[in-house]
Amino acid sequence: MSAIKKIFTSRSNANGIFFMRMQSILGFKPKDISHYEKAFTHRSLGLKKEDGNPLNYERLEFLGDAMLGAVIAAHLFEAVQGGNEGYLTKMRSKVVSRKHLNELGSELNLLRYIKANIPKENFGANIHGNLFEALIGAIYLDRGYPYCKKFIYKRIINPYVDIEKLEGRIISYKSVLIEWCQKEKKTFKFDTFEDTGKDTVKHFAVKLYIDDKIIAKARATSKKKAEEIASKRAFYVFQRQIEGK
Template sequence: MKFIDDIFKSRSKEDGIFFCKMQEILGFKPKSLSIYKRAFTHRSMNYKDKLGNDINYERLEFLGDSLLDSIISTHLFKQSPQGDEGYLTKMRAKAVSRKNLNQIGESFELLSLLRTQVNTECFSRNIHGNLLEALIAAIYLDQGFKKCEKFILEKIVNPFIDIEELEHKVISYKSYMIEWCQKHKHNFKIVEYKDNGKVVNGQKYFGMTYQLNGQDIAKARATSKKKAEEKVSRRAYYALQDQIID
């Protein structure tokens, strides 16, 4: 069993390298290096505190998610005085979408800082967004809310989140197409293929057809019904580009 208190309080060349990398990302000197180490510790390391509690980034990820939501919500509220609740909610969802956070976390090269016993190639892309949220929580615990807010606005919002671009960004093609069809009084269905559930190379696939006003518009297969519905909706969206008006 590894005890985190002993490991994270130690001083080493590795600590110096980590400190410099953190300072470069943050734009300021960390006060408590241990909280940032925790933000980049995977559960596979099996670190425990002296009470036997697991120490990894997962609890920080939870806290960072809440902080990010709060600060982005405040930013949108101030920047979009004409936006109603529905607009603000939709814009926030786009800003903090998993795809968006993954891209931001990847740009910071956060995965290179992760302590893990698992080959990093085995992680899904979501690891980038997870680490970004954990980092945000670490900043909050180390520096307080104001410094955390400043980091999010200067390092995340300003370079990566543009309100005008977000307005035209689609995060769920299925939801978008449902709204578009309802708005324009179109009848639509997403129906299953005849060969739905087909197994290819040991992997089960689900096929969906997107029908608009009784006509087949697009077809798609994926490894789950949810993914297939989103995929076929995306294909329908592009197939109907001439008709769709944002």
């Protein structure tokens, strides 16, 4: 480890910048900072461990990828009770897609911590996701599975894993419809009015006009509900066009 020490020492003690930045990214104090140093050591430095094996973050990616897969699997297992094995597998691969991991690594600006012997412009697009995976591998070595889980919840699941979105479920038909009308330069108007009639509870009715034609009507106990129902009805009228099929 002497080679890596030379590179990181100045910033790796408990008050160093690297230690502090890691702590802020991780949400906990690193126990053994050398794992995190390794997670940012690029192969271009040509460093070697004492046993002669290369010293860089590539093996950590393998470890981090496996931990990420396990934590996301356990989360989806609980969160998507209705999903069978194949469905859960598909959802997981959406969460841990290369594209998504690159976004996560890029958002944390992990590239700023890398130690390499090539210009930063020369890294491929996947560098962000690779560093993100390596960081998770380092967390496993430093603190074990529970901290990996904590970190993955903090950085991925809580902020980004929206089951409804992942499942492609539509939460608001009204907003989908409005967005589509704007894109297609169609006019729309919700004509909503109280219409309790003989009911004991207050009711509202709505007429939904698109391009000045009534496309759908609905009636419910709130304006919001009535408009959502009418939007859903209109959605099904235009479904093929909205979904571009």
